Amino acid sequence: MxxxxxxxxxxxxxxxxxxxxxxxxxxxxxxxxxxxxxxxxxxxxxxxxxxxxxxxxxxxxxxxxxxxxxxxxxxxxxxxxxxxxxxxxxxxxxxxxxxxxxxxxxxxxxxxxxxxxxxxxxxxxxxxxxxxxxxxxxxxxxxxxxxxxxxxxxxxxxxxxxxxxxxxxxxxxxTLKPRMPRSMQFFDNTYPADDDGMLEQLPDFDNKVHQYYDLRQTDRPVDAFSDQIASVSRQGVSGKTLLDKAAAQGFQLDK
Amino acid sequence: MxxxxxxxxxxxxxxxxxxxxxxxxxxxxxxxxxxxxxxxxxxxxxxxxxxxxxxxxxxxxxxxxxxxxxxxxxxxxxxxxxxxxxxxxxxxxxxxxxxxxxxxxxxxxxxxxxxxxxxxxxxxxxxxxxxxxxxxxxxxxxxxxxxxxxxxxxxxxxxxxxxxxxxxxxxxxxTLKPRMPRSMQFFDNTYPADDDGMLEQLPDFDNKVHQYYDLRQTDRPVDAFSDQIASVSRQGVSGKTLLDKAAAQGFQLDK
CATH class of the missing domain: 3.40.109.10 (NADH Oxidase)
Incomplete structure (x- = not known):
């Protein structure tokens, strides 16, 4: 390279x-x-x-x-x-x-x-x-x-x-965190229509991530990538809303 | 440096x-x-x-x-x-x-x-x-x-x-485009309350920018920074609205 x-x-x-x-x-x-x-x-x-x-x-x-x-x-x-x-x-x-x-x-x-x-x-x-x-x-x-x-x-x-x-x-x-296979993140000419095809290498990546140890929590490996996605998906984001906060600063994001 | x-x-x-x-x-x-x-x-x-x-x-x-x-x-x-x-x-x-x-x-x-x-x-x-x-x-x-x-x-x-x-x-x-004085863009601890004080070095920067020649328009120097700001401020942005376009893709920016 x-x-x-x-x-x-x-x-x-x-x-x-x-x-x-x-x-x-x-x-x-x-x-x-x-x-x-x-x-x-x-x-x-x-x-x-x-x-x-x-x-x-x-x-x-x-x-x-x-x-x-x-x-x-x-x-x-x-x-x-x-x-x-x-x-x-x-x-x-x-x-x-x-x-x-x-x-x-x-x-x-x-x-x-x-x-x-x-x-x-x-x-x-x-x-x-x-x-x-x-x-x-x-x-x-x-x-x-x-x-x-x-x-x-x-x-x-x-x-x-x-x-x-x-x-x-x-x-x-x-240590360096693993990255997803390049083919899962870079696509040729258009976004791939086949969702499952795109995720073919996900199990491998899930395993690699699960083998990684984070210094913030050294007693156990981190969750598999899929489990992290699910867990963050469920996290509440109250109070972090963009729209009203930006409007309070004078921005008009509907225009 | x-x-x-x-x-x-x-x-x-x-x-x-x-x-x-x-x-x-x-x-x-x-x-x-x-x-x-x-x-x-x-x-x-x-x-x-x-x-x-x-x-x-x-x-x-x-x-x-x-x-x-x-x-x-x-x-x-x-x-x-x-x-x-x-x-x-x-x-x-x-x-x-x-x-x-x-x-x-x-x-x-x-x-x-x-x-x-x-x-x-x-x-x-x-x-x-x-x-x-x-x-x-x-x-x-x-x-x-x-x-x-x-x-x-x-x-x-x-x-x-x-x-x-x-x-x-x-x-x-x-050629390299001039950059504004660092003190106009980096502030200590809080955003400065004195708007005019913040722009004290603006005339100098206006002049520097006005002396710059852009390869896209080599017959005359570019406008002073202040004039560029005024001109872009007045440019219509119709069709570039974030909110409705993001909503059409499934995002809810009001949450």
């Missing part, structure tokens, strides 16, 4: 949830943030921002919201947000009233693309961090309580939280 | 819209797809897929939908999709009826996280491609006509298109 240092970094990526108690220096931080800014930006709108959280009280509160104590221990911690607030202000200076129909950046197409752009930037930062020997974990769990997160970070109108990223020097060595 | 080959690759990323008429070999393709699979996956659901488009007729149609002729010329072309269809089928085998309230993967939280995961995978692939000397462009424009795209790729219930990625050997050398 074609390879190089970048590809090795990407193939060996594992979530790191335990960090050495050592700060990340300003030079590395500047590099990571600059790299994030160089990811692609849809229509060059640069419609994301990131909050760099260093205040221990805010870190502790984020750990509560995410229900993951290690969040508070991350030497470098970011929350990436959709940001049409900055653009609303710029547009206003150009005579556009953001509350009017003329401000299309608050509608669903830009919301979606801004979310994508925030994730591109976050992944560029994550990849650069791993290339420097750091490690980390992406925090979807911060969306457990979206209003609390918005309140904590003072996120204004036309912004919306996307994901957190906790980074630091790794103090654990998790 | 801290650097290495990976960081250089990420800092030098430019969209490539003109490709040499040379195929990407199977080995490189396998590498890129495997790298994509190794990006982080929220709750390990692997809830994205990608359609690898090689059929010239489908490529041509995608170029029409995206209104970008170069899409048809990309040696390697993908459409990344949110995929809870595969998981619905797996859940069904475990006794869960996807049309029932028990199948939470169709609600907004998982839709959002699946979209994020698709973008993480896409960016991992893009970065690996650039590290191999390839180049490409991310295609938000495929969402110009979401129903046509869904129809063309036979995207079933509980799937939804996210972004396209066109890759190939670069046949152009665009």
């Amino acid at each position: 074609a390879t190089n240092a970048t590809i090795e970094t990407l193939l060996n990526r594992r979530s790191i949830r335990k960090f050495k108690d050592e700060p990340i220096d300003d030079d590395a931080t500047a590099t990571l943030e600059t790299v994030a800014q160089h990811a692609a930006s849809s229509q060059f709108l640069n419609d994301w921002s990131a909050i760099r959280v260093s205040d221990p009280a805010i870190k502790a509160r984020l750990a509560e919201i995410g229900n993951q104590p290690y969040i508070a221990t991350a030497p470098l911690l970011y929350v990436f947000v959709i940001d049409e607030h900055r653009n609303a202000h710029i547009a206003q200076r150009k005579g556009i009233d953001p509350t009017s129909d003329e401000f299309h950046l608050k509608y669903s197409y830009r919301f979606t693309q801004a979310q994508n752009d925030a994730v591109l930037a976050l992944h560029a930062m994550e990849t650069a961090a791993y290339s420097l020997g750091l490690g980390g974990v992406i925090l979807g769990s911060l969306l457990n309580d979206i209003p609390a997160l918005i309140d904590l970070l003072n996120l204004p109108e036309y912004t919306y939280p996307v994901l957190g990223l906790a980074l630091g020097k790794p103090d654990q060595e998790p | 801290a650097t290495n080959a990976t960081i250089e690759t990420l800092l030098n990323r430019r969209s490539i819209r003109k490709f040499k008429d040379e195929p990407i070999d199977d080995d490189a393709t396998a590498t890129l797809e495997t790298v994509a699979q190794h990006a982080a996956s929220s709750q390990f659901l692997n809830d994205w897929s990608a359609i690898r488009v090689s059929d010239p007729a489908i490529k041509a149609r995608l170029a029409e939908i995206g209104n970008q002729p170069y899409i048809a010329t990309a040696p390697l072309l993908y459409v990344f999709v949110i995929d809870e269809h595969r998981n619905a089928h797996i859940a069904q085998r475990k006794g869960i009826d996807p049309t029932s309230d028990e199948f939470h993967l169709k609600y907004s939280y998982r839709f959002t996280q699946a979209q994020n995961d698709a973008v993480l995978a896409l960016h991992a692939m893009e970065t690996a491609a650039y590290s191999l000397g390839l180049g490409g462009v991310i295609l938000g424009s495929l969402l110009n006509d979401i129903p046509a795209l869904i129809d063309l790729l036979n995207l079933p219930e509980y799937t939804y298109p996210v972004l396209g990625l066109a890759l190939g050997k670069p046949d152009q050398e665009p």
Whole structure:
């Protein structure tokens, strides 16, 4: 297989949830943030921002919201947000009233693309961090309580939280999680019509996943992939609703 | 600034819209797809897929939908999709009826996280491609006509298109686009309350952007950043509405 240092970094990526108690220096931080800014930006709108959280009280509160104590221990911690607030202000200076129909950046197409752009930037930062020997974990769990997160970070109108990223020097060595067979995830020209055919290799994959040990629970192998899907399918998601929360921030996703 | 080959690759990323008429070999393709699979996956659901488009007729149609002729010329072309269809089928085998309230993967939280995961995978692939000397462009424009795209790729219930990625050997050398000052995009601990203070460096950035020449329009510099924001703000987005299109695919974003 074609390879190089970048590809090795990407193939060996594992979530790191335990960090050495050592700060990340300003030079590395500047590099990571600059790299994030160089990811692609849809229509060059640069419609994301990131909050760099260093205040221990805010870190502790984020750990509560995410229900993951290690969040508070991350030497470098970011929350990436959709940001049409900055653009609303710029547009206003150009005579556009953001509350009017003329401000299309608050509608669903830009919301979606801004979310994508925030994730591109976050992944560029994550990849650069791993290339420097750091490690980390992406925090979807911060969306457990979206209003609390918005309140904590003072996120204004036309912004919306996307994901957190906790980074630091790794103090654990998790093994690599198995991935599903490529043919189950990459399809030729159209989505396959044969559902059962697509899942032909699922039993093998189920077994491989079941043989994997997670550092968070070292006393027993993790559930088979199918069992994980069933269990997450049944998990309640109350309070995580996108639509009303986005509307409260000024976005109109029905347009 | 801290650097290495990976960081250089990420800092030098430019969209490539003109490709040499040379195929990407199977080995490189396998590498890129495997790298994509190794990006982080929220709750390990692997809830994205990608359609690898090689059929010239489908490529041509995608170029029409995206209104970008170069899409048809990309040696390697993908459409990344949110995929809870595969998981619905797996859940069904475990006794869960996807049309029932028990199948939470169709609600907004998982839709959002699946979209994020698709973008993480896409960016991992893009970065690996650039590290191999390839180049490409991310295609938000495929969402110009979401129903046509869904129809063309036979995207079933509980799937939804996210972004396209066109890759190939670069046949152009665009200059690097300026990025906004880091202090305009990264904030300490909370979102800044002072809108005007945040935009203090905007005139400088406006000037820098206005000095940039885009290969797509080499006869004049591009508009200042503020003018681009105003112009995109006023662009209609009809037909790109998320909510009804996602509902037509079985997702319930109000839950």
